[in-house]
Amino acid sequence: MSETNASSLGVIGMGLMGIAVMKMTGASCGWDVDASRCVNASTANDVFEHCDVVFLCLPNSDIVRDVLRPASLKPGQIFIDTTTGDPGEMAALGAELKAQKVHYLDATVSGSSAQLLQRDVLVMVGGDVDVFEQCRTWFEHFAREVIHVGPCGSGAKMKLVTNLVLGLNRAALAEGIAFAQQLDLDLTQTLDVMRRSMAYSRIMDTKGEKMIMQDFTPQAKLSQHLKDVRLMLAASKLPLPLSETHRQLLEKAEALGYGEADNSAVIQAILKP
Incomplete structure (x- = not known):
């Protein structure tokens, strides 16, 4: 996987934060429950199928689970979850995905979508440090600073x-x-x-x-x-x-x-x- 290839990057959740992430990273496709916001994707599975790295920009951990539960995920795929969710739930999700050989980072954002568009946010990331380093280039598209803060769930904490x-x-x-x-x-x-x-x-x-x-x-x-x-x-x-x-x-x-x-x-x- 090339961490700088925008064609391998997708976004799930095209609200204020998701739209901003897509704009700053040049992601190739995005999906939302509001069909008018979708970009090159009719379903969430369209994003999962075509993208090696997927940003999850969703309202809460329950919705993250609902989106991922029926999904066909690929070994080696990386999910970067910007959701401010329950730390325990995010740690558990990371463990479940790891068992499927899928990587998960909880990458919470300190700052608004408007500040993200100005590359003026701090990103706090929990998860495997090697996967974090692999994704650092993506974070640097929109963050003034990115910090690895510990295992899965630490970003949410x-x-x-x-x-x-x-x-x-x-x-x-x-x-x-x-x-x-x-x-x-x-x-x-x-x-x-x-x-x-x-x-x-x-x-x-x-x-x-x-x-x-x-x-x-x-x-x-x-x-x-x-x-x-x-x-x-x-x-x-x-x-x-x-x-x-x-x-x-x-x-x-x-x-x-x-x-x-x-x-x-x-x-x-x-x-x-």
């Missing part, structure tokens, strides 16, 4: 940790902007001051203006992050009180109709009674 902090940064920013609005401060100036202060986090650069302008065009959907928070709470043996509060905020925002909106819409759960 690291993503949950980084997403926990990222999500709380976003919620804190939302609460700060809502507080500033209540104090009748100029919100644009407030954001500028926060960026200059010790309160700064990169999330201000990507979500601050969206919150102020209430532009919730999705870069990453709120319901997807709610799924991640639920995974964090389920995976932890320790109480996560801030994440529990964050879950409640996200569930309120979802109930208000912002599930498919950008995750910056968490501010609506604070602004609306």
